[in-house]
Amino acid sequence: MKRILPQLVSTSFLLGSLLIASPALAGDCGADPVYKKSMTGKPTVGLRIRDIACMEGSKILTVVPAGTPVNIVAETDGWYKVEWNGHVGWMGASLMSVTNGSAATAEKKAVTTEEVTLKKSLLGIAEKDFSLVQKKNKALTDRLKDKVLLRVQKGGETWYVEKDGTLSQVKMIKKGEFKRLKDAAKDVKKELKEEVKKEVKKEEKKELALGEAGTISLKGEALPGGVKLTWVISGDGSKGFKVVKSTEANPEYPGDSAEYVDGNTRTITRYGLSAKTYHFRVCRYTGNGCDVYSNNIELTIPASEKDTSSKYQSSNGELKLEAAVLPGAVALSWTKRTSEKFEGYKVVRSSSNADPSYPADGYVEYLPERDSLAFIDGTAIPGKYYYYRICALESGSPAACGNVVKVLAKQR
Numbered sequence: 001m002k003r004i005l006p007q008l009v010s011t012s013f014l015l016g017s018l019l020i021a022s023p024a025l026a027g028d029c030g031a032d033p034v035y036k037k038s039m040t041g042k043p044t045v046g047l048r049i050r051d052i053a054c055m056e057g058s059k060i061l062t063v064v065p066a067g068t069p070v071n072i073v074a075e076t077d078g079w080y081k082v083e084w085n086g087h088v089g090w091m092g093a094s095l096m097s098v099t100n101g102s103a104a105t106a107e108k109k110a111v112t113t114e115e116v117t118l119k120k121s122l123l124g125i126a127e128k129d130f131s132l133v134q135k136k137n138k139a140l141t142d143r144l145k146d147k148v149l150l151r152v153q154k155g156g157e158t159w160y161v162e163k164d165g166t167l168s169q170v171k172m173i174k175k176g177e178f179k180r181l182k183d184a185a186k187d188v189k190k191e192l193k194e195e196v197k198k199e200v201k202k203e204e205k206k207e208l209a210l211g212e213a214g215t216i217s218l219k220g221e222a223l224p225g226g227v228k229l230t231w232v233i234s235g236d237g238s239k240g241f242k243v244v245k246s247t248e249a250n251p252e253y254p255g256d257s258a259e260y261v262d263g264n265t266r267t268i269t270r271y272g273l274s275a276k277t278y279h280f281r282v283c284r285y286t287g288n289g290c291d292v293y294s295n296n297i298e299l300t301i302p303a304s305e306k307d308t309s310s311k312y313q314s315s316n317g318e319l320k321l322e323a324a325v326l327p328g329a330v331a332l333s334w335t336k337r338t339s340e341k342f343e344g345y346k347v348v349r350s351s352s353n354a355d356p357s358y359p360a361d362g363y364v365e366y367l368p369e370r371d372s373l374a375f376i377d378g379t380a381i382p383g384k385y386y387y388y389r390i391c392a393l394e395s396g397s398p399a400a401c402g403n404v405v406k407v408l409a410k411q412r
Contacts, residue, residue: 029054032077216294226271254379319402380409
């Protein structure tokens with residue numbers, strides 16, 4: 001069967017005797033289609049005949065007294081084309097009564113299978129349910145794609161659901177059709193009633209979950225070679241946070257460089273950042289990922305007075321890193337750091353910096369034991385390149401960092 005609905009917002013079509021016009025054309029005189037008629041009508045008041053079907057810019061040809069029969073030869077959006085007393089022009093259809101005639105002409109066909117399909121596509125919908133569609137509730141929007149929604153409690157205001165879930169308003173021309181459509185929509189509404197109830201409950205649960213989790217508001221200040229971040233959370237943050245950083249907007253954990261801070265922390269200052277633009281977000285850590293994210297902030301870091309490339313020291317041949325790419329993970333192993341100042345290993349990872357280091361690029365794991373010489377990273381996103389490096393914390397000195405290994409994460 002030929003598809004008509006996707007054309008709804010770019011053209012006009014006849015729905016039974018209901019004309020629905022595209023929003024782009026509804027306000028443009030002369031833009032709507034003209035249908036041939038063969039009817040007789042009478043104006044209910046003294047009514048003007050105009051040279052075009054438009055209030056603005058039209059010329060008044062004559063005035064027809066109330067109750068005077070005229071021949072109706074065509075119809076467009078809210079107008080009848082008439083012939084009377086040697087004049088041919090347009091009169092407002094809402095102020096005329098049709099006394100006889102047939103709508104069957106060469107251009108007005110009998111009801112087809114396609115028109116029946118269009119009628120079935122028009123659904124009555126209550127306001128609370130319509131609000132879910134406006135919010136792009138996925139389950140309900142998928143159910144209503146390519147449908148025309150009749151807002152029963154809004155006097156017949158009508159909307160079309162696009163394939164991407166967005167809404168386009170359409171115009172109901174004939175007011176007399178509203179009651180018929182409203183009655184016809186009752187049966188269809190029953191079919192959606194239970195499904196809508198389920199979706200409403202899902203939405204309520206989502207809103208409740210968000211309320212319990214709270215929100216995080218993040219502010220930041222760019223410093224020479226560093227950054228100061230401060231945030232406020234309205235919900236529980238006892239399990240700590242991940243401070244996530246990337247050169248692209250809306251960084252996420254896992255996947256982008258992140259640093260864990262405990263639940264009592266609300267501000268951090270970090271140095272060793274390159275002089276470029278970063279995006280930061282703070283998310284609430286659950287122990288297995290993040291469930292609530294702050295707003296994204298963009299900060300351009302000015303160069304520090306000292307050379308930022310000297311923020312880590314050479315490992316003197318130690319911390320030699322090797323990597324093996326496994327399905328869904330990256331296995332890392334390295335040689336031991338023997339310095340007496342050793343305080344632990346930082347597994348550093350970046351998807352954008354080919355020379356990552358700590359603290360400039362954060363870390364994905366902290367290992368305090370000197371003999372911990374291996375780590376499996378299961379948070380790498382398949383199909384994405386990463387740069388790994390092992391840095392050893394040194395008391396009173398910059399971290400010592402080894403070689404960099406580039407890997408391409410694979411699908412599990």
